[in-house]
Amino acid sequence: MTATGTEIRVVLADDERMVRTALRVILEAEADLTVVGEAATGAEAVSVVRAVRPDVVLMDVRMPEIDGIRATEQILGSPGPGPRVVVVTTFENDSYVYEALRVGASGFLLKRAGAEDLVQAVRLVARSDSLLFPAALRGLAAEYARSRPPAPRWASRLTEREAAVLRLMATGLTNAEIAERLGVGPATVKSHVASVLAKTGVRDRTQAVIAAYESGFISPR
Amino acid sequence: MTATGTEIRVVLADDERMVRTALRVILEAEADLTVVGEAATGAEAVSVVRAVRPDVVLMDVRMPEIDGIRATEQILGSPGPGPRVVVVTTFENDSYVYEALRVGASGFLLKRAGAEDLVQAVRLVARSDSLLFPAALRGLAAEYARSRPPAPRWASRLTEREAAVLRLMATGLTNAEIAERLGVGPATVKSHVASVLAKTGVRDRTQAVIAAYESGFISPR
DNA sequence: TCGCCTCTCCCCCGTGCGGGGGAGACGGAT
DNA sequence: ATCCGTCTCCCCCGCACGGGGGAGAGGCGA
Numbered sequence: 239m240t241a242t243g244t245e246i247r248v249v250l251a252d253d254e255r256m257v258r259t260a261l262r263v264i265l266e267a268e269a270d271l272t273v274v275g276e277a278a279t280g281a282e283a284v285s286v287v288r289a290v291r292p293d294v295v296l297m298d299v300r301m302p303e304i305d306g307i308r309a310t311e312q313i314l315g316s317p318g319p320g321p322r323v324v325v326v327t328t329f330e331n332d333s334y335v336y337e338a339l340r341v342g343a344s345g346f347l348l349k350r351a352g353a354e355d356l357v358q359a360v361r362l363v364a365r366s367d368s369l370l371f372p373a374a375l376r377g378l379a380a381e382y383a384r385s386r387p388p389a390p391r392w393a394s395r396l397t398e399r400e401a402a403v404l405r406l407m408a409t410g411l412t413n414a415e416i417a418e419r420l421g422v423g424p425a426t427v428k429s430h431v432a433s434v435l436a437k438t439g440v441r442d443r444t445q446a447v448i449a450a451y452e453s454g455f456i457s458p459r
Numbered sequence: 460m461t462a463t464g465t466e467i468r469v470v471l472a473d474d475e476r477m478v479r480t481a482l483r484v485i486l487e488a489e490a491d492l493t494v495v496g497e498a499a500t501g502a503e504a505v506s507v508v509r510a511v512r513p514d515v516v517l518m519d520v521r522m523p524e525i526d527g528i529r530a531t532e533q534i535l536g537s538p539g540p541g542p543r544v545v546v547v548t549t550f551e552n553d554s555y556v557y558e559a560l561r562v563g564a565s566g567f568l569l570k571r572a573g574a575e576d577l578v579q580a581v582r583l584v585a586r587s588d589s590l591l592f593p594a595a596l597r598g599l600a601a602e603y604a605r606s607r608p609p610a611p612r613w614a615s616r617l618t619e620r621e622a623a624v625l626r627l628m629a630t631g632l633t634n635a636e637i638a639e640r641l642g643v644g645p646a647t648v649k650s651h652v653a654s655v656l657a658k659t660g661v662r663d664r665t666q667a668v669i670a671a672y673e674s675g676f677i678s679p680r
Numbered sequence: 681t682c683g684c685c686t687c688t689c690c691c692c693c694g695t696g697c698g699g700g701g702g703a704g705a706c707g708g709a710t
Numbered sequence: 711a712t713c714c715g716t717c718t719c720c721c722c723c724g725c726a727c728g729g730g731g732g733a734g735a736g737g738c739g740a
Contacts, residue, residue: 355583355586358582362580362583365575397685397687399687409669410661410662410669412663412727413726413727422687423690425689425690425691426689429689431728432728442631444628444664444665444668445631447665447668448630448668451672452679454679457679458673458675458678458679618716619716634696634697643718644718644719644720646720646721647718649719650717653698653700656698662698663697663698663726664697
């Protein structure tokens with residue numbers, strides 16, 4: 239389907255032209271690497287990838303319209319063998335790492351990585367079906383993501399105040415203590431608690447806390 | 460401290476001589492890679508690494524005496540800049556992946572990986588301080604490991620009955636409901652609950668449930 | 681302007697919960 | 711034979727909790 243023997247076909251997705259140019263220069267300097275497409279938005283990336291069917295996509299996370307994560311999701315979600323997607327970002331400590339893995343990215347590259355790192359990463363990812371951090375880590379990321387689901391359906395229905403009350407409930411505080419922390423009267427907290435119970439569909443604060451844990455609204459530790 | 464410019468110094472740790480030889484042949488074929496030591500056990504690996512101070516260690520997981528994970532732990536636990544450790548194993552779906560990351564391994568390599576994958580992985584790991592799957596994923600693995608702690612201190616102090624009551628509490632049941640499920644009287648459940656509260660050092664059932672979640676006594680999902 | 685939502689707070693009322701006691705039965709350890 | 715831990719169940723008591731109402735102030739979009 240895709241070139242494997244010698245030539246590695248790459249698509250660059252980044253909203254900054256300069257970044258794309260820099261990447262292109264670096265990659266084109268290698269005999270076995272060819273940049274076959276560029277995209278400035280997530281939507282563009284999806285269509286370009288569908289059109290040119292590259293081996294590797296270097297995908298920036300922050301892009302207009304559709305971010306890199308969702309673009310990756312769409313690219314890898316389509317049937318058939320997709321490209322390897324390497325997600326590019328500035329910081330390694332943000333949640334993009336987990337998200338990238340969750341949607342099936344093959345690698346993760348920091349913008350501060352050098353040219354050599356870049357080309358080797360591309361080569362590595364293009365070839366490897368069983369290398370550095372593969373399926374097992376995706377499973378890990380999947381589990382991680384599963385433990386923090388997008389947000390429980392009722393979370394969006396909770397108002398700011400109600401959510402705050404629920405979070406404080408989940409620390410084991412009584413209504414009076416919550417009132418103290420929020421600087422409101424106990425009666426106010428009572429009514430918020432009542433709203434939380436109603437919206438979460440449970441009967442008491444204990445069940446509300448359980449629901450908060452089970453839904454990922456809050457997490458252990 | 461260690462050679463960075465051109466030569467990458469590698470130590471091989473595997474209990475099978477043939478594997479070590481094969482790895483050595485592959486790596487020595489590259490001008491920039493040098494095998495500076497071998498070890499057949501985890502303990503050997505630790506001492507060899509301390510002696511020769513390599514850039515990269517290829518560490519088999521299954522080894523006599525001390526396995527690769529614990530050896531890695533000891534190697535990276537010592538002060539100063541340690542080598543990059545690439546953990547080598549046969550299957551990618553076992554818990555070694557998480558363990559390897561937890562103890563600070565820089566990479567993970569499958570035995571079925573080809574020669575090219577191997578040398579590129581070594582080069583990549585030797586250079587990269589900010590590449591493919593770094594600190595963020597270690598944090599992920601750490602979090603993963605942390606989420607399944609050995610067992611809370613008070614768990615051993617709870618009797619069978621008390622633990623059962625706590626588990627049922629954590630499903631949101633009232634004392635009366637718990638009594639029904641356990642086939643005992645409500646008063647009995649009350650006293651068990653009282654014991655649980657006393658032993659866990661909390662004041663009400665909500666806090667007990669929180670403690671159960673936080674300590675890993677029970678887990679979301 | 682008129683609704684609608686959110687946040688705030690009030691009332692009464694019933695009860696599940698937790699504290700503080702005690703007590704009988706069983707079994708295992710000493 | 712004695713002690714101790716566990717499981718079982720009882721009493722009384724106070725209170726935080728939750729249900730069911732209502733109500734006023736502010737914001738915000740139709």
